[in-house]
Amino acid sequence: MDVIVVKNDVEGGAKAADMIREAVKNGAKVFGLATGSTPVEMYKNLVASDVDFSKLTSVNLDEYVGLPADNEQSYHRFMQENLFDKKPFAKSYVPNGLATDADAETTRYNKIIADNPIDLQVLGLGRNGHIGFNEPGSPIDAETRKVPLTQSTIDANARFFDKEEDVPKYAYSMGIGSIMKSKQLVLMAWGEEKADAVKGMIEGPVTPDCPASILQKRDNVTVIIDEAAASKLSK
Numbered sequence: 001m002d003v004i005v006v007k008n009d010v011e012g013g014a015k016a017a018d019m020i021r022e023a024v025k026n027g028a029k030v031f032g033l034a035t036g037s038t039p040v041e042m043y044k045n046l047v048a049s050d051v052d053f054s055k056l057t058s059v060n061l062d063e064y065v066g067l068p069a070d071n072e073q074s075y076h077r078f079m080q081e082n083l084f085d086k087k088p089f090a091k092s093y094v095p096n097g098l099a100t101d102a103d104a105e106t107t108r109y110n111k112i113i114a115d116n117p118i119d120l121q122v123l124g125l126g127r128n129g130h131i132g133f134n135e136p137g138s139p140i141d142a143e144t145r146k147v148p149l150t151q152s153t154i155d156a157n158a159r160f161f162d163k164e165e166d167v168p169k170y171a172y173s174m175g176i177g178s179i180m181k182s183k184q185l186v187l188m189a190w191g192e193e194k195a196d197a198v199k200g201m202i203e204g205p206v207t208p209d210c211p212a213s214i215l216q217k218r219d220n221v222t223v224i225i226d227e228a229a230a231s232k233l234s235k
């Protein structure tokens with residue numbers, strides 16, 4: 001695990017964007033993308049750059065169950081606004097939050113991932129150590145599935161919704177098994193509220209209690225964190 005400590009998300013987002021551009025130069029064809037506040041600076045940098053995704057493919061990590069693609073809080077809409085409107089890919093995939101047949105939707109998405117093996121996966125980190133929406137206790141070999149969100153994730157995401165009751169309780173998420181198949185991984189985390197999860201991920205035991213700790217088992221992982229997120233690390 002390569003750990004890079006930066007001053008803040010502006011510096012870290014620029015670094016992550018450089019890594020994406022480097023991967024494009026080196027022939028990467030499929031990018032696994034993430035949402036949330038963490039990668040916003042990275043997307044800003046990509047939008048401002050001359051990177052060209054128009055012959056490439058993107059596959060997103062997750063989507064809330066029950067939100068239509070055009071809902072303000074849907075991850076579809078987030079990707080559209082933060083990246084795809086300005087830097088379109090030839091093909092972009094996001095789970096369909098309105099799919100009511102969870103088995104059919106997860107089978108469809110797993111086939112997309114199998115047909116488009118991910119060269120570089122971008123990840124954020126939940127306050128409880130989740131990656132994608134793989135909450136503590138998630139099986140490490142899982143593919144895409146419908147997952148219930150923990151109360152801590154619902155609370156963390158409530159800031160984006162008018163009322164807590166509006167926060168979806170389920171998501172479709174790539175599983176840890178699918179994430180681990182990616183050839184290269186870049187995880188970002190900013191702020192003190194991520195410091196415990198960062199410590200667990202880097203220095204803790206590899207345990208389903210902190211899903212991101214599984215990344216210790218992988219090579220080709222770069223973790224970009226700011227000083228606040230790094231503040232509980234022992235060295």
Ligand SMILES: N[C@@H]1[C@@H](O)[C@H](O)[C@@H](COP(=O)(O)O)O[C@@H]1O
Binds near residue numbers: 061157
């Ligand atoms: N499913 C998303 C994750 O993909 C994201 O990495 C994480 C952190 O969110 P944020 O970047 O807003 O802190 O939580 C969300 O619940």
